Amino acid sequence: MAGLVAAFGSGAMTNSVPEFSEHTQCFLITGSNTSEAHPLVASHVMEAQERGAKIIVADPREIQMARFADIYLRFRPGTNVAWINGLMNVIISEGLEDETFVAERTEGFEELCQVAAEYTPERVEEISGIPADDLRAAARMYAAHKPAAILYAMGITQHTSGTDNVKSCANLAMLTGNMGVPGGGVNPLRGQNNVQGACDLGGLPNVYPGYQNVTVPELQAKFEAAWGVDGLSDQAGLKATEMIPAAGEGRLRALYVMGENPMLSDPDVNHARHCLEQLDFLVVQDIFLTETAQLAHVVLPGTSFAERDGTFTGTDRRIQRVRKAVEPVGESRPDWAIICQLAQRMDAHGFGFASPKEVMDEIAAVTPIYGGVSYERLEEVGSLQWPVPTTDHPGTPYLHAGKFSRGRGKFHAIEFREAAELPDDEYPFILTTGRLMFHFHTGTMTRRSEKLGQEVPEAYVEMHPDDAASIGLLFPRLRGGQRGGRVRVASRRGEIELSVRVTQRIRPGVVFIPFHFAEAAANALTNAALDPDSGIPEYKVCAVRVEAVGK
Ligand SMILES: Nc1nc2c(c(=O)[nH]1)N[C@H]1C(S)=C(S)[C@@H](COP(=O)(O)OP(=O)(O)OC[C@H]3O[C@@H](n4cnc5c(=O)[nH]c(N)nc54)[C@H](O)[C@@H]3O)O[C@H]1N2
Ligand SMILES: Nc1nc2c(c(=O)[nH]1)N[C@H]1C(S)=C(S)[C@@H](COP(=O)(O)OP(=O)(O)OC[C@H]3O[C@@H](n4cnc5c(=O)[nH]c(N)nc54)[C@H](O)[C@@H]3O)O[C@H]1N2
Ligand SMILES: [Mo]
Secondary structure (H helix, E strand, O other), X not given: OHHHHHHHOOOOOOOOHHHHHHOOOEEEEEOOOHHHHOHHHHHHHHHHHHOOOEEEEEOOEOOHHHHHOOXXXXXXXXXXXXXXXXXXXXXXXXXXXXXXXXXXXXXXXXHHHHHHHOOOHHHHHHHHOOOHHHHHHHHXXXXXXXXXXXXXXXXXXXXXOHXXXXXXXXXXXXXXXXXXXXXXXXXXXXXXXXXXXXXXXXXXXXXXXXOEEOOOHHHHHHHHHHHOOOOOOOOOOOOHHXXXXXXXXXXXXXXXXXXXXXXHHOOOHHHHHHHHHOOOEEEEEEOOOOOOHHHOXXXXXXXXXXXXXXXXXXXXXXXXXXXXOOXXXXXXXXXXXXXXXXXXXXXXXXXXXXXXXXXXXXXXXXXXXXXXXXXXXXXXXXXXXXXXXXXXXXXXXXXXXXXXXXXXXXXXXXXXXXXXXXXXXXXXXXXXXXXXXOOOOOOOOHHHOHHHHHHOOOOEEEEOHHHHHHOOOOOOOOOOXXXXXXXXXXXXXXXXXXXXXXXXXXXXXXXXXXXXXXXXXXXXXXXXXXXXXXXXXXXXXXXXXXXXXXX
16 A cells, blocks of 8 residues: 555555456566465456457466466566566667656656666566566567556565565556556455455554544544544554564553454564563454464454455455355354444443444445445445445546546656565575465464365475475476475574475575465564565565475
């Protein structure tokens, strides 16, 4: 969000998933293992390819999408700014930019040109490992086919340069005039069913619902009036990743964790555990007794999605109803009801909602982008995409038509910076972490499924055959993901033991570990270095050592 707000004025996916199959002529997919993490989005991309759309995939791992791609760019993790500047270098030096769009709708082009000029394909090859001619071909393909959509996910954001990476994607889309048109845009594929909704409705430390900033006095006054209270804070709070160290230093004394399992999902979990143990009071509200809940003083059992009513807002700003299908288990209650009942016991006013429908009515009353949303309308039309300011507004499939939210779109001239921790003699490999199709995050849900467990029963590390040979793992060099022995992987922060899958999918010098497995937690290894603007951790790059164990 930080990067997109700076470039465009609002921080959400600019376009809609159905536009990909209908309109998009070229995809640049980077840092998104689309077919595993967003299979429905991937199927729209494949439909587009059937009618002739081009696909460029840029990813350090040869993911399934790379095999469908017209051009596949493989690079050293963490070098995103360099190769995206390189694409713009080629586009500008070959005159392939959209001059009219740049002149009429953007600012900062001169500065962008100066920086891009330094990133010749040959220099980018040195930094990233992408062959100069492949970069040229990708730049020409992306510029020639319109509309072109950029799809990205955590491979772009989970870096100390995450905000810079997002701004670079925004630069590229504006340079080629791919903004404000159906099938184009800059499209962060949001991860969870309702993470967009959580952000929209104030689950961020600096804004009220609808991205209304807490530091703006008129907005503060508006919410004080609506809620019948005085003295709402005009200060941004701590980000989630700032709370953990604050707990460790005693600056944060109590923490209420809802629907998150930081004991497995936070970077450098050994340190995170130490920090959480310093708290005076830890409350965890979850549907299972997770690793985090086991540390809590109080556990509040929530109901799962299937046991309650509400709405989810999906990745393309699409608000949809979710309906109760089964009865809640035991003493669990819906999350919204637990929060309201707690607030009432603290004598707070305004928490007497009888149902989620009434909560939505209040959301609509104070949140301009949700202003025209009601349960009645959702029943009638199925889904609405924000902004939907009034009850007769049809919703907004794509953003920034004719004008950016901030007026002119802003180019940011960005220099490449290396990741916070690079390989050296002691820790010679780059570790990158992420997901698998058959598990979800910390596995609280998917690891309870026998079928999913049969698909991927245990943790493993992906390693290139040359690297496996170099550490003395002896087995034939075969293609594919066959198992091959046990290894110990260590970083400056911790170590784990797990099995190896030797595969050419991964670049030499890089290893990949999925973070789903508590018994070999990837986050025992990761680096808690944060992006200075967004506070996102550098989950995608740290330095590790790999050693064979036993035989
Ligand atoms: N099955 C399943 N689906 C999921 C989830 C799940 O746990 N399981 N989680 C959901 C959530 S919350 C999210 S956020 C999404 C995440 O979805 P994705 O972001 O697609 O998933 P990741 O596996 O984290 O990593 C994405 C890709 O980034 C690449 N990568 C690594 N380093 C770099 C780099 O330096 N630059 C670039 N450009 N790419 C790099 C990796 O090789 C990988 O292919 O998935 C969602 N969908
Ligand atoms: N190394 C590494 N670490 C990562 C990442 C990575 O790529 N690499 N990705 C990061 C990303 S993008 C994400 S999104 C995070 C995910 O990290 P988390 O959000 O911590 O992981 P989940 O396992 O999805 O945890 C969600 C929790 O919510 C509970 N839950 C499910 N439904 C409900 C409900 O309705 N109500 C309540 N109260 N609880 C519920 C589940 O049981 C679970 O304990 O991980 C991050 N960590
Ligand atoms: Mo995520």
